[in-house]
Amino acid sequence: MLRSSNSIFKILPVGCLTLAALLVPVSGHAADIASLSQDNANILWTLVAAVLVMFMQAGFACVEAGFTRAKSAGNILMKNFLDFGAGQIVFFMFGFALMFGPDIAGGFIGAGNFFLSDFTLDYGNLDGFGFTFWFFQSVFAATSATIVSGGIAERMKFSSYIFVSILVTALIYPISGHWAWGSLNGDASGGWLEALGFMDFAGSTVVHSVGGWVALAGALVIGPRIGKYAPDGKANAIPGHNIPLAALGVFILWFGWFGFNPGSTTTADNTIGLIAVNTSLAACAGVLGAMAISWMRFGKPDMSMTMNGALAGLVGITAGCYTVSPVGSIIIGLIAGLLVVLSVEFIDKVLRIDDPVGAVSVHGVCGAWGTLAVGLFTVPGLNDGAGGLLYGGGFGMLGVQLLGVVTVFAWAFGMGLIAFKLVGAFSGGLRVSPEEELKGLDISEHGSESYAGFQIFRTE
Template sequence: MEDISTTVSDIAMSIDNMWVLIATCLVMFMQAGFALVEVGFTRSKNAANILMKNMMDFAVGSLAFWALGYSIMFGEDIAGFIGSINLFYGPETIDGIPEVTKLMFQTVFAATAATIVSGAMAERTRFGAYLIYSLVITLVIYPISGHWTWGGGWLSEMGFIDFAGSTVVHSVGGWAALVGAALLGPRIGKYVNGKPKAIPGHNLVLGALGVFILWLGWFGFNPGSQLAASGKDNALAISHIFATTNLAAAAGALASMIISWMRYKRPSLSITLNGALGGLVGITAGCAAVSLGSAAIIGAISGVVLVFALEFVERTLKVDDPVGAVSVHGICGAVGTLLVGVFATEGGLLNGGGFAQLGVQAIGVFATMAWVLAASFLLFGAIKMTVGLRESQRVEEEGLDIYEHGETVYNTI
């Protein structure tokens, strides 16, 4: 009987491990989605630069997170703030699934947080400066706030719910993007007499394909965060998370299309694409904690908020964000995290839980926001004063591709 029990346990671990690794592959493929969205929403003269940045996000992020970030985020807790540092962590232990599998799964999440920043600062950032801030975000900024929630830190002790990272991943990238884009300044020609001017992307086909890839990848991002697939309870949880994720994306796309149609007299493709992403970001915190109906409502709210957030960032803050990363990831991530306190089936405001969970959610959202805004300001400020953040006017006007990389995506010869 002992041998049979051991065999069953081994099989369960193998199933769990395989599922998490498959989910890891789906999340890694989201890098392609981010790259296509960013390329499609920007001008062709910068396409090679954008692809290079997305490639380096994953390459640099993988090495940095392994070298230091993972231990800061998941090492033994120190005062609820940070994990104990273990350089070049090579985990070989098994706790449910092999620790090295968790390292791989969390690495692709870390790369996502860094990639979000790329879009907001596109078309005018020096490539060398980009490598520096991508490294630091993955190495320190993301892991520290991540430890608070997922590494046994003070927010997890309070009962903060962020199942797959609306705040831990997406808002971290969004707030860093806000600071970076603000300190960088708008693209040449974006504002005329203080009023924003549209700078259309060169290929919405690529942008739309990128969104579909991201939508697909989110089925690894959210359900993969269950970290197990064996047994009835895990099977039900994964299926539920698949459904909440999909419904929120669909509702976000529909709501943003309707609002854009009402406000601009046309159903905007670019806004609708971002609305789907806003719904996905919004549901990521509560995908395991809310009902299917609540997931659709959260997605719809995120889609509506997305439209007004785009206007606020561009017109009120006067921050030039070519792909809408601040609105999609920063603002929709915060909204989705707060809505867990409203819609959670256990402890949510609308399910008899009072305001307690909503209060905890608010503390988590604003504490993470404060940390990332402050750390990013120091990071981007230091880069700006030393190596410089922004390309010269000539390079920006003629395109980063030929000057930064000596090659272009679209060869017309």
């Protein structure tokens, strides 16, 4: 053994010299090696982030199921599965091309790369980043679609919902997404909002508000659940059946958001740390804001409001996570936490729109707030010298952000109304019968129960 070891040590110097000799020509291409390593790191980081965002589907499923009644919990889970199952395929076929294809209408719509044809013509020479970028964007599209399911929970036919979900992923989300993000796939012209200077780094408006506004349209068209409003118009509380499940969903979403926001760099660089810090600080502030205002208004720190506060902070910071300071992120999250409670009350009690999980408030309203906050809190050094209003940047940036918020609201809400009306007209109606709703959508729509043997039916 000792002799063998001595032989090894005699060979090592020779081997090292040989290796060094082999590396001499390569050293002349150090820049190429560094570039290749960075490209691979970017691909790996973006793919990991995409997987985290995909896991957010589990978070949405848990939150929405927990905040609805036991008799329809399985139905909301099925809608979440449908959003991802159909959504990713539709985005592969059409959505990606409309959103990131070369612009054909002055910044209003893209076209090209349907079925990812530009990436797959030659499988022997795969695009180094194209498939990864598509996968990352596909899980964003599914997120926007799945927001809608919460706003119309417990009363919409599953068969009708299939068509609405497909329309969101194939048409509504990609077209407005092109306006703000059209250049991300290499199209220099980009979208018209982007050309004006609109900023939405990870999708407060592009992803979340679109889903929230479509959910608002659906809740208006379908109407409230049976028993939600008394004859005098007073709102009755319909508690969710499983708050621990909802809490688990919130923590899963919080975890997944570290793919949603830092992953939107699509680059493994030194900015992802700042984005992660801003993301989590805003969520923490959202928790405290929602908890405090619910405590003041209701006399107790409300559990569901506090959970929605965390999500409100996350949605609020998504637009500016790359360009605001940690202190700015705390302020944005705190205001989002306060805003979500007031918005939920206003929509429920004043507008009398039944949104079982608070989807419109969390994603629509707080997404709009976060987008506007970019025009207030953007730090000049984080945005090539252009700062927000509170950093001496004037009203220009804030005005563009406001234009983006209003325009996307008009598009998503308007198209949402059209989509629900059309689907209702051609599918035999959007809503289950009163008898089916009272029995629960798990049995009436899917023929089984989420909690077999434990279900308690009410006759409200």
